[in-house]
Amino acid sequence: MGINIVEEELGRKSVFMNEEKLSTDYVPSHLIHRDAELRQLAQFFRVLMQAPGTCSKTVSILGAVGTGKTAIAKRFGAFLEESASLRNINLKYIHINCRKQKTNTLILTTIIRNFSPNIPLRGFSTAELLYLLNEVLEKNNVFLLLVLDEADYLLRKNNSADFIYDLIRLNDDKLNAIQRISLIVIGKTINYYNLFDISTLSTFQKNIISLNKYAINQLKDILWARIEEAFYEGTVLSETVDLIADIASQWGDARLALDLLWRAGKYADKNFELKIAPEHARKAKGDIYPVIRQETVKTLSKQQLLTLLSIARTLKKENKAYITMGDLEEVYTVICEEYEEKPRVHTQLWEYIKELEMESIIATKISSKGYRGKTTLITIADAPAKIVEKKIETILDKYSEKQLKKT
Numbered sequence: 106m107g108i109n110i111v112e113e114e115l116g117r118k119s120v121f122m123n124e125e126k127l128s129t130d131y132v133p134s135h136l137i138h139r140d141a142e143l144r145q146l147a148q149f150f151r152v153l154m155q156a157p158g159t160c161s162k163t164v165s166i167l168g169a170v171g172t173g174k175t176a177i178a179k180r181f182g183a184f185l186e187e188s189a190s191l192r193n194i195n196l197k198y199i200h201i202n203c204r205k206q207k208t209n210t211l212i213l214t215t216i217i218r219n220f221s222p223n224i225p226l227r228g229f230s231t232a233e234l235l236y237l238l239n240e241v242l243e244k245n246n247v248f249l250l251l252v253l254d255e256a257d258y259l260l261r262k263n264n265s266a267d268f269i270y271d272l273i274r275l276n277d278d279k280l281n282a283i284q285r286i287s288l289i290v291i292g293k294t295i296n297y298y299n300l301f302d303i304s305t306l307s308t309f310q311k312n313i314i315s316l317n318k319y320a321i322n323q324l325k326d327i328l329w330a331r332i333e334e335a336f337y338e339g340t341v342l343s344e345t346v347d348l349i350a351d352i353a354s355q356w357g358d359a360r361l362a363l364d365l366l367w368r369a370g371k372y373a374d375k376n377f378e379l380k381i382a383p384e385h386a387r388k389a390k391g392d393i394y395p396v397i398r399q400e401t402v403k404t405l406s407k408q409q410l411l412t413l414l415s416i417a418r419t420l421k422k423e424n425k426a427y428i429t430m431g432d433l434e435e436v437y438t439v440i441c442e443e444y445e446e447k448p449r450v451h452t453q454l455w456e457y458i459k460e461l462e463m464e465s466i467i468a469t470k471i472s473s474k475g476y477r478g479k480t481t482l483i484t485i486a487d488a489p490a491k492i493v494e495k496k497i498e499t500i501l502d503k504y505s506e507k508q509l510k511k512t
């Protein structure tokens with residue numbers, strides 16, 4: 106006798122068959138609606154397979170949150186390594202997240218360690234590390250496909266444009282040198298290009314792949330494909346998928362769609378229900394305001410959190426749609442006192458605001474009428490100030506607990 110399906114169903118406690126397929130770092134083997142972009146990448150980097158070493162290539166991938174930038178780069182990196190090994194070309198793909206590896210030195214150290222794990226690297230300058238990197242690549246006779254993900258973070262620092270320039274031009278001063286490094290730079294917007302000099306800029310401008318936000322039907326396709334991998338058959342109602350795609354299409358964000366799906370599944374499990382209904386998705390949505398999602402806020406520094414908390418409290422206090430820097434600074438000083446932090450100077454606070462804006466957590470605009478002179482107005486995009494306040498307070502409390510434990 107085969108498996109008793111009735112028994113199996115009765116014993117089942119979860120809608121999830123493979124929950125890990127919904128985790129943030131899982132990259133599906135097929136990226137739906139991104140074939141064209143993958144092909145574009147393949148064409149750009151074709152020469153690495155056909156005539157390795159003859160030239161180095163640089164491509165930039167741009168797109169909003171959750172448009173698949175990281176996923177595409179990872180998929181492409183894996184494909185290219187596979188093609189290289191079929192041709193006996195020694196090519197290594199390395200993915201660096203510049204939000205985590207915040208400095209040039211850290212990035213270079215990480216890459217070099219990939220090839221020589223035990224090499225002592227402390228105290229070297231960027232120039233020395235670049236030299237070492239070149240040596241290590243030569244010694245191992247290896248070609249490198251380097252992905253600098255979330256490069257907006259790196260490029261905000263003043264010396265990083267030079268750093269990328271140096272990476273691209275590593276071998277230019279040597280006659281007939283073998284070109285070993287190719288680069289994919291990933292960012293959210295084109296803004297950072299201003300930092301480059303003309304010749305680097307021209308290298309980039311020729312090769313930009315822009316990812317559009319996903320439309321509702323594309324999100325549905327992405328959801329259905331993932332449902333097949335992650336859930337038992339028939340557990341997700343199609344109305345639920347429609348609703349989730351509808352919500353996420355406001356931002357065109359596949360990560361938000363998948364996150365909502367996962368949370369909806371969790372709600373179904375919690376209630377011992379075997380079907381994921383629209384109601385579960387609605388509940389899931391109540392948990393997430395895209396701007397204060399866990400992955401976003403957990404990477405903020407204490408000062409960034411204090412700044413965000415100040416903005417939320419000021420918005421509440423003033424009961425206005427937008428606040429000014431002046432309104433904010435008063436509240437910020439008080440909050441720093443409350444959390445026993447030294448308030449930072451005006452220009453530094455301004456930096457935090459720009460960083461939060463880059464995360465799309467807050468938005469700023471220049472005032473028109475009704476204010477004296479031109480002044481910057483600040484608001485929180487897409488979430489009630491009260492909820493942001495609560496969330497940030499909780500995180501800051503955890504911060505203090507951790508610090509207490511340390512002492």
Ligand SMILES: Nc1ncnc2c1ncn2[C@@H]1O[C@H](COP(=O)(O)OP(=O)(O)OP(=O)(O)O)[C@@H](O)[C@H]1O
Binds near residue numbers: 132138173174177293
């Ligand atoms: N075309 C696609 N097919 C299947 N899954 C996708 C597709 N595009 C994105 N995803 C999934 O959506 C999630 C978000 O994608 P990804 O992390 O690549 O976005 P991103 O553009 O790098 O966002 P961010 O700007 O926040 O870094 C991932 O879980 C990814 O696997």
Ligand SMILES: [Mg+2]
Binds near residue numbers: 174254
């Ligand atoms: Mg990404």
